[in-house]
Amino acid sequence: MxxxxxxxxxxxxxxxxxxxxxxxxxxxxxxxxxxxxxxxxxxxxxxxxxxxxxxxxxxxxxxxxxxxxxxxxxxxxxxxxxxxxxxxxxxxxxxxxxxxxxxxxxxxxxxxxxxTGRSATVTTASSQAESINEAPVPVTIITAEMIEMLGYNKNLNQILAAYIPGVSEVASTNLDNIAMHGAYTASQENILIMENGHRLNTRSTNLGRTDYAINTQKIDHIEVLRGPASSLYGNVALTAVVNIITKDGTSVNGLSAQYGYGSLHTHKADLLAGTHFMNCDVFAWASLYSSAGEDRYIPASQDQSLDIYRVAGPPSIYGGYAHINKYTEKPSYDVGVNIKLNDFNLMFSRKSGKKTQQYSVLAHAYDYDAYRWFDGQKPGYCIEENHANLTYNKTFGKFSLNASVYGDWYDINDYGVASDAMIYPIFNDDGTAMKDENGNDIYGEYIGAYQIYDWKEMTLGASLRGDYNYTLGSMKGNILAGMQFEYFSLYDTYGLLGEKFDSIQIFLSERNNTIISGRENNISFFLQDKHYFTPRLILNAGIRFDSKYRTNGARINALSPRLAFIYTPSRELSMKLSYSRSFVDAPYFYRLNTDNTYRGSIDLKPEYLNAIQFNVLGEIFPINLTYDVNLFYNRFSDIMYSVPDAGIEDAKYRNSGKLETIGAECALHYNSKRLKANLTASHTRLLNAKDYPFRGHHIYAVPDFINNIQLMYDVLAKTNHHLWLTANAKINSKFYVQVQNPTLDDMECSGNTIFDLGARYQMGKHMTLQINCENVFDKTTYMSGATLIVMPWYNPGRTVLASIKYNL
Incomplete structure (x- = not known):
């Protein structure tokens, strides 16, 4: 006892x-x-x-x-x-x-x-902290919560297409691609992609990736400038700027791990770590993605309809496969660290991604598995990149200083299939077709033909920026000035031409390669004044001068002005009228390439956009609703156009294209304790075009009307337990697919609606379970773009991904 x-x-x-x-x-x-x-x-x-x-x-x-x-x-x-x-x-x-x-x-x-889903301040629009109401151009903020609404398997391309009015996904033989206000290129080369203000676009091609090589779980929010922004950012900021703002050590405060597995042997994993001690904030991330994708068989009878090179004879003898969303062999990954110590910020990241082309370079279906391994991969477009940036920020009373030095290193490998089996004309040295004794063209047969281009590029740069707050009587303002210098080098190039799926017929070294090595320098100066005539009436004016010394000795100059009037009668309402001129320089890859597929004149000029926008932004607090309405007029000039009938010795790309469009776009956001909803809608109408893919008042590959709806409802709404149900709908009108063969009609793709559903259960503060289903009704839908084929590219069918997340 x-x-x-x-x-x-x-x-x-x-x-x-x-x-x-x-x-x-x-x-x-x-x-x-x-x-x-x-x-x-x-x-x-x-x-x-x-x-x-x-x-x-x-x-x-x-x-x-x-x-x-x-x-x-x-x-x-x-x-x-x-x-x-x-x-x-x-x-x-x-x-x-x-x-x-x-x-x-x-x-x-x-x-x-x-x-209400809108950040109190943005820094991308004027390179300084300001409210969205005072930003000189239309701005969209995509929060981490909005990204979660779409599901764990979405990449940056899909996120932008869902939340940014005027954006649509288009096809590309390289990586994922999007169009803004109807403008697009062979790959994503018109929109500047940044991470914490650091450029991610390559310099050789201007390609800014939006695929799974960008970790979406590390994102705190994304600031998107919807319109030209060369007055601050220069080259590539033609139609929009996307600035990914990562989380920091304070917000993560520990470890967070998430893993998902789904259809088509899809694996996705993310790891975040962060802490804050003394005056130091450390945030690190890592992600991994791979998917076998869908291999959809296309018999030879249908593959014949894919031919746009009728003069070359039948394109394919045996048929082949369309490879849909295939990310394999080399998984996509993104690792990096961001360290803030007092006034210094150090960032380093490494990204890699490879996507298999759905069709071959000649727009044929093909057998992916039949081709040889080379440098650890099979056919696809692969980019490995490293970024480093050291920034110093300091405020001295009314004056602020920002200085940074940075470097970017890329290794690009373009492994493209030509065709499994095709008949192609043989040319003489002068470019004319070889004839037999009867005057008929002589054809050769190619089995398992492929080509590989590989090059490395490096960019070293520095920027210096200062701004000063001033007062003039009862008025006030801020003036900003800065300069930027970049040194670019393309080196270590080689190419291969092969056939019979495995053999190498021609090896092109750096000396005789189709991509010519070289160096280029760029120096820029920019000035901006944000002036408050009254607390409600603001003038934001800026101008930037860019001067590039090209590798051939030519000097290219570009002037990019911006003028915006902002009227904010209350903190719930803002109206903006703006004019901007932006440019994107002709990529090095097209200027210094001797291959007939990509050859452009060495004197290719920059492309320009003149744009006028009227934007109304407001909030209705009693019902937790925000709205954003924008009217735009765009005039593109000197567009690089791929001339379809260019001779074998002629420049294929020329500055002959023009495009003129008008449109309207709106975005609504509703936020309550349990229900969150987003709606975006846009309409683009073609006014005029030349040497650009269009039909009447329609731009090829781009629907006239693009609509997106996202809903999220919290069933439980408890302190530590939440069950969110999500539904997303993408609604597009019909679009047309360009066919350059005069004997075939253009293809019309009817409008469609795609639904995604998902559920996410949070068990306390530590564990979250999630399941998402995309294209619930498994509808067969299509996409088109710069790739000139008769049959448009397939969008993915129904896929399911389940994941588990744990916070420590």
């Missing part, structure tokens, strides 16, 4: 001591918080921040929520809007229904904007 009594006493003590210790800890951290609040009230902000950030891991429950709020208020009092917003987001993660009542008005505005 005595032993039992001792045992009960022991158990009681064991239970009570931890509770007593926990109570002591809670009381300790509550005292720390109260001390920090006193420091804040008397204006000792640094002391308050030190107390809170040093002990942030010890706070729990409501105390942690209050700590995040107080940190955000301290940074706001220091006019550090970016850091204030980071902690405001963490506050809303702790309590999504937090209501700001007794806070400063600036903080109330920040909370309301974040809860």
């Amino acid at each position: 005595k032993n039992i009594l001792y045992l009960l006493i022991y158990i009681l003590v064991a239970i009570l001591i931890p509770q007593h210790t926990e109570a002591q800890d809670n009381n300790k951290f509550r005292q720390i918080y109260l001390q920090a609040e006193e420091e804040y009230q008397v204006g000792r902000l640094e002391q308050a921040l030190k107390l809170l950030q040093t002990n942030i891991n010890g706070f729990d429950g409501n105390l942690k929520q209050n700590a995040y709020r107080l940190i955000a208020l301290c940074y706001l009092a220091q006019d550090d809007a970016s850091q204030s917003e980071n902690y405001a987001r963490l506050l809303l993660q702790e309590n999504p229904y937090y209501t700001s009542i007794k806070d400063p008005m600036r903080f109330e505005d920040m909370i309301s904007r974040l809860k």
Whole structure:
């Protein structure tokens, strides 16, 4: 009996001591918080921040929520809007229904904007922190929550097409591709893709990837400028700018791992790690993606209809496969780290991705497995890239300084199939077709023909930017000036031509390769003035001068002005009228390529866009609704056009294209405690075009009307348990597919609607289970683009992906 009594006493003590210790800890951290609040009230902000950030891991429950709020208020009092917003987001993660009542008005505005899906500030539009209402061009913010609404398997290409009005997916023989306001190229070369302000587009081709080589789980939000932006960013910022803002160590605060497996042997994995200690913030990420894709067989009878080279005889003898969303052999990955220490920021990332072309270079179906391995891969377009950036930011009263040095290294391998089996005319040295004794063309037979181009490029650069806040009587403003220098080198090039699926017929070394090695320099100067005539009327004007010294000794200059008037009668409404001129220089790959497939004149000029936009942006707070309506007029000139009948010795690409369009686009966003909804709709109408794929008032490959709807409903809506049900719909009108064979009619693809469904269950703070189904009804739909084929490319059929996520 005595032993039992001792045992009960022991158990009681064991239970009570931890509770007593926990109570002591809670009381300790509550005292720390109260001390920090006193420091804040008397204006000792640094002391308050030190107390809170040093002990942030010890706070729990409501105390942690209050700590995040107080940190955000301290940074706001220091006019550090970016850091204030980071902690405001963490506050809303702790309590999504937090209501700001007794806070400063600036903080109330920040909370309301974040809860309605709109960031309080953006930095991409004017290269400085400002509200969306004051941005000089239409801006869309895609939050991490909006990305989750689409499902775990979506890549950046699909995310942009879903949320950015005026954007549609188009086909490409290289990587994923999108069109903006009807404008597109052979690959994604018109939109500048950045990560934390660092350019990701290559310099040799201008290609900016939007595929699975970009980790979407690391994204805090994406700032998208819908329109020209060369006045700040120069080359490639022709139709839009996409700036991916990553999370930081403070927001992750530990480890987060997620793995998904689905249809077609698809694997997707992500790992995030982050911490904040003293004045150092560290965030690291890693992702991996691979998929066997769908191999859809096309018999020889149908493959004949794919031929646009009728003069070359029958394209394929045996038929083959269309390879849909095939990412294999070399999985796509993205690893990197971002370190912030006081005024310095260091970023390093490495990305790699390879996508198998759905059709061959000559638009034939083919047998992927029949071709040889080369350098660890089979046919596909592969880019391995490294990025490094060191930035210094410092504020001296009314003056702010930003300086950075950076480097980019790319290894590009283009392994393209020509055809499994084809008959092709034989040419003389002068480019004329070889004839037999009866005057008939002589044909040769090629079995398993393929080509490989491989090159490396390097860019080293530096930029210096400063801005100054000024006052002129009752008016105020900010003037920004800066310069940028880049050194580019393309080197280590080689090429292969082979047949019979395995043999190498011709090896092209760096000396006799079709891609010529070389170096180019670019220097830029830019100036911007943001002037407040009144607190409600703003002028934002900017201009940039770019001068490139090409490898052939030519000097190309480009001037990019921007003028925007912004009227904000209230914080719920903003109206903007803007004019912009932007450019994209002719890529090095087309200027210095002697292969007939890609050859362009060495003197190819830049392409230009002149655009006028009128944008109305507002919020209706009682019903938690935001709206964004934009009218645009675009005039493109000097477009690089691929001349279909160019002779074997002639330049295939020329600056002969023109395109003139008008359109309207809108976006609606609704946000309540349980239901979140997004709607985007756009219409583009062709006014005039020359040497550009069009038919009447329609642009080939681009639907006239593009609509997207996303819904997310929280069934449980509890503090630590949530069950989100998601539904997405993509609704497009009909579009046309260009056929350059005069004996065949263009193809009309009817409009379609694709539905995706998903569910995500959050079990407390640590574990999340998710399942997503794309193209639920398994509809066969098509896509088209710069690839000139009769039959458009297939979109994926129904796919399912299930995943598990754990936070530590």
